[in-house]
Amino acid sequence: GGRDQALWTLALFGSSAMVFIAAxxxxxxxxxxxxxxxxxxxxxxxxxxPDKYRSLAGYGFFAGLVVGLLAKGPIVVILVFVPVGAWTxxxxxxxxxxxxxxxxxxxxxxxALAGAWYWAAERASPGFLEYFFVGExxxxxVEPGWTGDRYGRAHVFPHGMIWPLWIVAALPWSxxxxxxxxxxxxxxxxxxxxxxxxxxxxxxVWAIAPMVFFTLAGNILITYVLPSLPAFVLLIGDAWQxxxxxxxxxxxxxxxxxxxxxxIAAxxxxxxxxxxxVVVLDGNLEAERSQKALVHAYQSQRPGTDSRLVxxxxxxxxxxxxxxxxxxxxxxxxxxxxxxxxxxxxxFAVREREMGGMPPGDRQRLSPIGSYGDYLLFREVRR
Numbered sequence: 001g002g003r004d005q006a007l008w009t010l011a012l013f014g015s016s017a018m019v020f021i022a023a024x025x026x027x028x029x030x031x032x033x034x035x036x037x038x039x040x041x042x043x044x045x046x047x048x049x050p051d052k053y054r055s056l057a058g059y060g061f062f063a064g065l066v067v068g069l070l071a072k073g074p075i076v077v078i079l080v081f082v083p084v085g086a087w088t089x090x091x092x093x094x095x096x097x098x099x100x101x102x103x104x105x106x107x108x109x110x111x112a113l114a115g116a117w118y119w120a121a122e123r124a125s126p127g128f129l130e131y132f133f134v135g136e137x138x139x140x141x142v143e144p145g146w147t148g149d150r151y152g153r154a155h156v157f158p159h160g161m162i163w164p165l166w167i168v169a170a171l172p173w174s175x176x177x178x179x180x181x182x183x184x185x186x187x188x189x190x191x192x193x194x195x196x197x198x199x200x201x202x203x204x205v206w207a208i209a210p211m212v213f214f215t216l217a218g219n220i221l222i223t224y225v226l227p228s229l230p231a232f233v234l235l236i237g238d239a240w241q242x243x244x245x246x247x248x249x250x251x252x253x254x255x256x257x258x259x260x261x262x263x264i265a266a267x268x269x270x271x272x273x274x275x276x277x278v279v280v281l282d283g284n285l286e287a288e289r290s291q292k293a294l295v296h297a298y299q300s301q302r303p304g305t306d307s308r309l310v311x312x313x314x315x316x317x318x319x320x321x322x323x324x325x326x327x328x329x330x331x332x333x334x335x336x337x338x339x340x341x342x343x344x345x346x347x348f349a350v351r352e353r354e355m356g357g358m359p360p361g362d363r364q365r366l367s368p369i370g371s372y373g374d375y376l377l378f379r380e381v382r383r
Contacts, residue, residue, distance in 0.1 A: 039062075165222045
């Protein structure tokens, strides 16, 4: 579509709600999005790109799988092969897909690169493979309220909730997309042309594949829709452009440039609003979302070098970071009681809402240190 359409599409992508948030958040989902995008773009270029790039793009398809396998695991295989398989069957492109990708050498390369890391991880942390493949990639999705998550917590939603989450994640452009779909439905046109257009069919199945897959999953996060957003903005950027946004291969036209500048200006306001909110809240935002202050209190109050920071039920990721690996969590009150009996130097962090379930005998053995957001911090009373 030319530089105008490229600039417009990138502006749509960068100003999407979830992309804006993920750009500054510590999570592996953007790396998964990189992997799926590399694979999907690699396949398309291997089939339809210039001859001199096709071989490299074919290996790019498998490189994307490696990135996804290292970032989030086998879910990348599903998020890539579901749309690729659907599109291949719909357009009857099986022969072309088979001939234009280095399936044998690419697969061996991907297995060698990802397999080496999985082997090293299991060797360093025995039990990793069982937890990662069975727990994170099976129980997380089929067991509502799964309690085995070591690095977060299960997020239980009704089945199908991934679609409303996508609408939120893709704002404000999801609203534009819904309006365009509604207009096309009222006009009763465009559907047959879109279905037979190989390019639009490819990016449509790519854009909806994550939501289709996670429709029947109960434990989901809004970040699960990220792999769909590159395809979505390519589609929306092609269907909806500012006035005067026809493809221009020579230079950037004024209407496109003005629209992008307006987006950038609006985006520049967000950090200012965020900073003002932090000032108004007087630091409460950090106390609510970070364990830095709590861990600092633990470090200053711990009675010995063998003291650990013990969380009940939930341990935020920032606690493990600031405690430099010296924090752990217990999942029930019997385990909590066992630590009280066996490790008198430990310090305990419990959410206020969980205090009602603590056995009275254990409560009497704890002395409060302070309150930090939702958490209360305790030390054990010496007998």
